[in-house]
Amino acid sequence: MKIGNDIYYVGVNDHQVDLFEGQYDVPNGMSYNSYVIMDEKIAVMDTVDANFTEEWLGNVAEVLNGVKPDYLIVQHMEPDHAANIENFMKVYPETIVVANTKTFTMMENFFRGMDLEGKKLVVANGESLTLGKHVLTFVFAPMVHWPEVMVTYDSTDKVLFSADGFGKFGALDVEEDWDCEARRYYIGIIGKYGPQVQKLLKTAATLDIQTICPLHGSVLTENLGHYLEKYDIWSSYKVESEGVVIAYSSVYGNTKKAVEVLAQKLEEKSCPKVSVFDLARDDMAEAVEDAFRYGKLVLASITYNADMFPFMKTYIDHLTERNYQNRTIGLIENGSWAPNAAKVMKAEFEKSKNITWLDTTVKIMSSLSEENMEQLDQMAEELCK
Numbered sequence: 001m002k003i004g005n006d007i008y009y010v011g012v013n014d015h016q017v018d019l020f021e022g023q024y025d026v027p028n029g030m031s032y033n034s035y036v037i038m039d040e041k042i043a044v045m046d047t048v049d050a051n052f053t054e055e056w057l058g059n060v061a062e063v064l065n066g067v068k069p070d071y072l073i074v075q076h077m078e079p080d081h082a083a084n085i086e087n088f089m090k091v092y093p094e095t096i097v098v099a100n101t102k103t104f105t106m107m108e109n110f111f112r113g114m115d116l117e118g119k120k121l122v123v124a125n126g127e128s129l130t131l132g133k134h135v136l137t138f139v140f141a142p143m144v145h146w147p148e149v150m151v152t153y154d155s156t157d158k159v160l161f162s163a164d165g166f167g168k169f170g171a172l173d174v175e176e177d178w179d180c181e182a183r184r185y186y187i188g189i190i191g192k193y194g195p196q197v198q199k200l201l202k203t204a205a206t207l208d209i210q211t212i213c214p215l216h217g218s219v220l221t222e223n224l225g226h227y228l229e230k231y232d233i234w235s236s237y238k239v240e241s242e243g244v245v246i247a248y249s250s251v252y253g254n255t256k257k258a259v260e261v262l263a264q265k266l267e268e269k270s271c272p273k274v275s276v277f278d279l280a281r282d283d284m285a286e287a288v289e290d291a292f293r294y295g296k297l298v299l300a301s302i303t304y305n306a307d308m309f310p311f312m313k314t315y316i317d318h319l320t321e322r323n324y325q326n327r328t329i330g331l332i333e334n335g336s337w338a339p340n341a342a343k344v345m346k347a348e349f350e351k352s353k354n355i356t357w358l359d360t361t362v363k364i365m366s367s368l369s370e371e372n373m374e375q376l377d378q379m380a381e382e383l384c385k
C-alpha cells in the first residue's frame with residue numbers, strides 16, 4: 001500500500017494474538033504498522049511484533065526492490081513494534097539506527113549483545129533528518145505511552161508518524177468503526193497520560209498534518225479534525241456523550257436484579273444511553289472505556305468479606321489508575337448481615353478530582369425491598385436530571 005508519493009505501508013495483521021498487552025481482548029486482531037520512505041536516502045519506520053519477522057522482512061524487501069535502506073527509525077521500544085530491530089540489522093547491517101538516548105538505552109537492555117557501534121544516530125527533540133525531498137522532524141512524546149516515545153513529522157508530505165497515538169485495536173483486513181476500538185485502546189493503554197497527550201496535541205496543532213500514520217490501526221487521511229477532537233476530549237477527561245454506565249458484581253442475582261430495575265427506570269425516563277456491565281463476565285476494557293465515555297456511573301456490588309467484590313475492586317482500580325474525574329457516581333450495595341460495599345467503593349475515589357456523588361445510595365439487605373424500589377426510583381430521577 002502506498003501512502004502519498006514515496007511512503008509505503010509494510011506492516012502486518014495479527015489474528016493469532018490471544019490478549020493484546022497481556023489483558024485486552026482483540027476479537028478483530030491487531031495490526032503492527034511499519035512504513036518505508038523511499039527517497040535519496042531510505043528510511044524504515046519501526047519494526048513489528050516478534051511473530052511476524054519473515055512476513056515483515058518480506059514486505060520491506062518487496063518495497064526496497066534490491067536497494068539498501070539507510071535508516072531504521074525507532075519511535076517506540078515496546079516489543080510489538082521493536083522486536084525485530086536485531087533481525088533487521090542482520091539482514092541490512094549497514095543501516096543506521098535513528099533513535100533518542102532513552103530509546104538506545106532500552107534497546108541495549110532488550111537486545112543484549114547487539115553491536116550498533118558506528119551505526120547509531122542519536123537525535124534530540126525537535127531535530128530534523130533530511131532524506132532528500134523528505135525532511136523528518138522528531139518530536140519527543142514522553143509517556144505517550146512509554147518514556148522514550150517520539151513521533152516523526154514529515155513536512156514534505158505533511159505526514160505525522162504518531163507512534164501509538166491514534167492507534168486502535170483491530171487488524172487492517174477487518175472493517176470496523178474507528179471510534180469504538182480507538183477509544184477502548186486509548187483509554188486502556190494511554191488513558192493515564194492525559195496531560196502528556198494534551199502537550200503533544202498542542203505541538204500537533206502547530207503542524208500542517210494531512211495524514212496520520214500510527215503504529216496500530218488505519219492510516220488516517222480524511223476528516224482528521226474528527227480524530228484530533230476525540231483525542232482532545234479523551235485526554236482532557238471530558239464527558240464525550242450523555243449517558244449512564246451501570247457496572248455490577250452479583251453472586252446470587254439480587255444486585256443484578258436491582259441493576260435491571262434501575263436500567264429499566266432510566267430507559268422509561270428516556271435516558272440518552274444506558275450501558276450495563278457484569279464485571280465478572282463482560283469485557284473489563286469496554287466497561288472502563290464506557291465509564292470514560294459517559295458522564296454518569298453507577299457501581300453496584302455485593303459486600304464480600306466486609307469489602308466489595310473482587311471484580312469491582314479491579315474495575316475501580318482501572319478507573320482511578322487512569323485519572324477518572326469530572327463525573328457523577330451513584331452506589332448500590334448489598335449484604336446479608338453487614339453491608340459495607342458502598343463505603344469501601346466510595347473511599348477508592350478519595351483522590352479523584354471533581355466527582356459528584358448522587359444523594360441516593362441504595363442499601364439492599366439480601367433481596368430487593370419496597371424501600372429499595374423507591375430508592376432506585378430516586379436514583380433514576382437524580383441520574384436523569
Ligand SMILES: Cc1cc2nc3c(=O)[nH]c(=O)nc-3n(C[C@H](O)[C@H](O)[C@H](O)COP(=O)(O)O)c2cc1C
Pocket residue numbers: 249250251252253254255256302303304305306307334335336337338339340365366367
Ligand atoms: C464469600 C462471601 C463473603 C460475604 N461477605 C459478606 C459480608 O462481609 N457482609 C455481608 O453483609 N454479606 C456478605 N456476603 C453476603 C452477600 O453480600 C449477600 O448475600 C448479598 O445479598 C449477595 O448479593 P447477590 O444476590 O447480588 O449476589 C458474603 C457472601 C459471600 C459469598
